[in-house]
Amino acid sequence: MAAHLKKRVYEEFTKVVQQQQEEAATKKLRMTKPSKSAALHIDLCKATSPADALQYLLQFARKPVEAESVEGVVRILLEHYYKENDSSVRLKIASLLGLLSKTAGFSPDCIMDDAINILQNEKSHQVLAQLLDTLLAIGTKLPENQAIQMRLVDVACKHLTDTSHGVRNKCLQLLGNLGSLDKNVTKDAEGLAVRDVQKIIGDYFNDQDPRVRTAAIKAMLQLHERGLKLHQTIYNQACKLLSDDYEQVRSAAVQLIWVVSQLYPESIVPIPSSNEEIRLVDDAFGKICHMVSDGSWMVRVQAAKLLGSMEQVSSHFLEQTLDKKLMSDLRRKRTAHERAKELYSSGEFSSGRKWGDDAPKEEIDTGAVNLIESGACGAFVHGLEDEMYEVRIAAVEALCMLAQSSPSFAEKCLDFLVDMFNDEIEEVRLQSIHTMRKISNNITLREDQLDTVLAVLEDSSRDIREALHELLCCTNVSTKEGIHLALVELLKNLTKYPTDRDSIWKCLKFLGSRHPTLVLPLVPELLSTHPFFDTAEPDMDDPAYIAVLVLIFNAAKTCPTMPALFSDHTFRHYAYLRDSLSHLVPALRLPGRKLVSSGLSPNITPHEDPSHQFLQQSLERVYSLQHLDPQGTQELLEFTIRDLQRLGELQSELAGVADFSATYLRCQLLLIKALQEKLWNVAAPLYLKQSDLASAAAKQIMEETYKMEFMYSGVENKQVVIIHHMRLQAKALQLIVTARTARGVDPLFGMCEKFLQEVDFFQRCFIADLPHLQDSFVDKLLDLMPRLMTSKPAEVVKILQTMLRQSTFLHLPLPEQIHKASATIIEPAGESDNPLRFTSGLVVALDIDATLEHVQDPQNTVKVQVLYPDGQAQMIHPKPADFRNPGPGRHRLITQVFLSHTAWTEPCQVEVRLLLAYNSSSRIPKSPWNEGGEMSPQVETSIEGTIPFSKSVKVYIMPKPARR
């Protein structure tokens, strides 16, 4: 055996040498290092003590192994495994085997026999567990091979009776992951009976070790995830586990019950100790509700979360969760919520100042009161007042989900949500406000509820206020007093926090357009008009007045009688606001004035939309006219680019597409222009001056392609190919230009090689898309690749030049949805004349508030750049917590940047802008070895850079010299 293995090592070693010779032609240097397995073998033989061997193995594990040499390494490891006496080394080897078998491109079935073999002779429980883990890795790698899976399941079953919990755990995990799903696979050729995996796993629900019980439940859940239909009988077993002593068991059991309840919602189960029967989903719901008051908060969170997704539960049970059946001295008592509602419906608005209005009512029959087995009773009441905010948040989320599916429940849970607005933890308040917004189309707020809601407007947290504004945007209010109250509170908010201006205006816009009839009776009061007297004209620049006007004008849009109540200056103000704040003030049909714009009728679908058609047509025109004379092509491109840009400005929904295609066309235009230049006609040696236009064009195309690739969301792979192709052309152009301008051949060698590498990389990355690139530059390039490899740089340049000229213009398919990333810095506004003074050498904090649109993963990509007047630039990475996500595709960055500089003699402006960082390697898939995070990512081909994507804002600062 040993001799055989040794032979193998040398075999492999020589094989690699051969490859070396083979690869010499392609100039691949990395293959010259000696084989992994040989090195490992030598290391392990050198090792004198187990500790040494362990060290070698640990070192070895840090580096990745290529798929080709995995098998050799495995053999070496196995050999050492047999010889090794120390269990820690064996453990490490076993874990390495598992890791190696995960290597992409390596089929681990060859090592399975060995693994099973060593498993049978192993004594140490830890190593056994690790080996089973390895087998699991092997088994998951070969999901198709039925026979292997069955064999592994057999092995697992055999070790299930092991005394160590670790081994049993792994066995169950193996069963869960590999146990056969299909009962009908009957007896296979090998005669291995298909086992009833569910039964086997189910037996371990009663294991003496809680870890094994947990593992059994997890394995069962795993089976479910893999698509096996669990038996309903499991339900009873799982219910028993709910009263387990250990929290992880209970937590897993809750999940299992949930799964079963989703599988068999309509089955009927008997209620113990009575002869009634209920639906299984209701029963499960009651049980999970009960777990909301469990002793462990992990279980409570789990239970509260799962409640949200049980939508099939009957409404009767659902409503119980909000009902606690109060009593006082054995008499039934009404909750404060019920009392508030009653007061409201009786028309009396004022509060229970009366003595004894919460006095208990009727006597309760002591026998009928059920203190604990009341199932769902009050589950959410408990969850919402839990000690841990994690539980409260989970409960709020669950309420939200249930309320979305049941309007009547939404109505009922409103009181509780409103109560949560006063929670002590801000996250919970925020979450409940968001929840309320999500269910707001199902509900109408009563006045007393609105009162509580509006009280939160005074909160000092900006997030809370803004969330509340959003909530008010989509709330239904029932009375005109409610509207008035909301307006008053919002204005109070505005005076207290002037920075909320935009958000409040927006909120009032929606409030007005939702409740025109309620606003109508308020108009005279709001505008303070008087039937007989003229009142003073309010100040047009007062944000509060603008706020009132926004409310009224939006209400007037659907209420034609309202303008009659306006006074003259109101009309003037309308005209002014319609112009200056057109996004807030709608077009009104005013008497004696013609409408400014008719407005598009909203029923046109995007494809019938004439502007969309225009876009399509103009693009098609460009693509179809490929063989026009150069002059004509250039003109056509210029016109089209201009058209597209204008279109993007006019139609905001098409802006993304228009900009994207315009950028692409501009690249093409630049390329054509560069190729048209005179310099190509002059003989190369004569033209030594740096060619400005062509090299600048190449550089600009590169920049534009990065923008196209990273600044737009919704770019698909087919566009990426085209973009990369364009970049490749730009690189070719760069190469040619350098070839013609640079003296000597040496720098050219390097550039040529790099270019060819890039072509190679392009081919590797986009091999699937190559058929679409018929007749393109790269297509031709790849045809000539063998020739290029061997030719001299000068020749390469010549070939490239002709190819660039001959290549056709590729059609850029438009993606469905494409949006350009953009950012606006709201603060600092850059208007201040007062410099920000600070002592030099110390720092000053500058608050930055910006909205980002259509930025993917802003936490990693968005940076803040500060440019000082001396040209020094500083890049700041905002914290992930500084980004808020108020809506899909929108982000908000609220952060602080710290400025510092040496003393200046007079104040000067620094520029602040946002950058979008990109990294071209992000599109390349990672290998499993890299997941550990120990290795540095492959950097050879990645290009990092930044694109500015916001207007820069100037901030006046003044570092003063420090006083001594």
Add this chain to the structure above:
Amino acid sequence: MPEIRVTPLGAGQDVGRSCILVSIAGKNVMLDCGMHMGFSDDRRFPDFSYITRSGRLTDFLDCVIISHFHLDHCGALPYFSEMVGYDGPIYMTQPTQAICPILLEDYRKIAVDKKGEANFFTSQMIKDCMKKVVAVHLHQTVQVDDELEIKAYYAGHVLGAAMFQIKVGSESVVYTGDYNMTPDRHLGAAWIDKCRPNLLITESTYATTIRDSKRCRERDFLKKVHETVERGGKVLIPVFALGRAQELCILLETFWERMDLKAPIYFSTGLTEKANHYYKLFIPWTNQKIRKTFVQRNMFEFKHIKAFDRAFADSPGPMVVFATPGMLHAGQSLQIFRKWAGNEKNMVIMPGYCVQGTVGHKILSGQRKLEMEGRQVLEVKMQVEYMSFSAHADAKGIMQLVGQAEPENVLLVHGEAKKMEFLKQKIEQEFRVSCYMPANGETVTLPTSPSIPVGISLGLLKREMAQGLLPDAKKPRLLHGTLIMKDSNFRLVSSEQALKELGLAEHQLRFTCRVHLHDTRKEQEMAMRVYSHLKSVLKDHCVQHLPDGSVTVESILVQAAAHSEDPGTKVLLVSWTYQDEELGSYLTSLLKKGLPQAS
């Protein structure tokens, strides 16, 4: 028969004067040592003569445990330790240890200085008493002596309140003290693990109440205060200096901050500042929010709440005053109440439970005319509100705790008899455990069956394992060995080892039996026949024919001899040891049937 005996000296079917004696496995523990608010004569303290009849307190009690610092749980402590005389250890948590003497001193002042009582404990006695206190951490197991151990669990209720598990061997009792299952603005919820005690002694103040969610209560409270203040009225909130007061302070403080209100909030002085100081210190005992944010700002550093001066009570304009004590039975709160009671704009909010006989209880039950000291009649025009801010568990909470701890028996204290009755019935019905509610001085005896741990030697265990399957938790198994009882511990060892350890020689016990067979042949022949017969029957035993003519089966000896009187019969002598009894008796019966005829 071992048993647990429980005798409440106070708080049996009553609220106040908590004092419960527990005897468990020969150890005597006193749980709490409180005073009664409703009495000012001898009845205010528990009747310690119940114990002293049989000797000194220190001789009888192994330890005293105080659950929290409320006076109805610790008020009688100096009297008990210094005047009656107790020198043993007193256990309480650290916050309780810190705050308890302040409250005792305050209580002493009112009793001695205001009411002029003689024969009351002195300040020095309080100090001496506190020297006997041993502080306990949460979840720390304290060994009181070799056998008795106690462990504290978080109870909510007030800062430092704890539930205690008292354990001797495998028997245990859990005493909850007062606890709260719903968290509030400054404390978390009570929690206990599944410790399965023999007995759970729980309070039952709100045995018949299921409370509304605390959020409604909070909102109601704030609304009432806000409205009164906006009307220009004064709000009096009688509180005990510690506990609810801090919760309400946090509530009002944050509300004032949010709503930007200007009306002053006062807190009666002296005690408060010291108390707040302790609240700032014992942050680990508070709730999640305060624990997480105290680095930025300690929630107990109030911005809007100032110290109260007596003169402020007469100043005009709205104000909110927290005054002690909480049941309006004496002190500052009663003074202020008398000043403000006449104005209907004002309001008094009773945030907690009031014991019968106090002014608080009277006004809550709707009495509008009160007889004060000196025959004055006070007419109450101000509004009286009751907000249940009391931090006791409600009926559901009690059930929840019982469910968490899974006790074998439950005993209710600290509640009214009528209400306990209801809860008792519910507990028996829903958990199927027996429930008791003794009155003061009444003893409850619970028989227990403590399990006795026995150590087993590994050798013996392995030998047994080798014989059969793995041990199954559900099924009993028969095991041969020797039980050694030495120094009150039990060990199960193999008999050889036992002999060795005890230095005893093994006694051989042999059974012999004679079997008469009718046979005329010689003894040797006879022996040969027996040998061949046994050989053929006992296939899996080792049967040997020894040269002296005897036959052995394992260790059993069979000898053939001629009958002394009748040569026609032969006598087979069978002899076996006690250990081989089974085989020996089988062999005898086999031989008695006779030998097969020779072939």
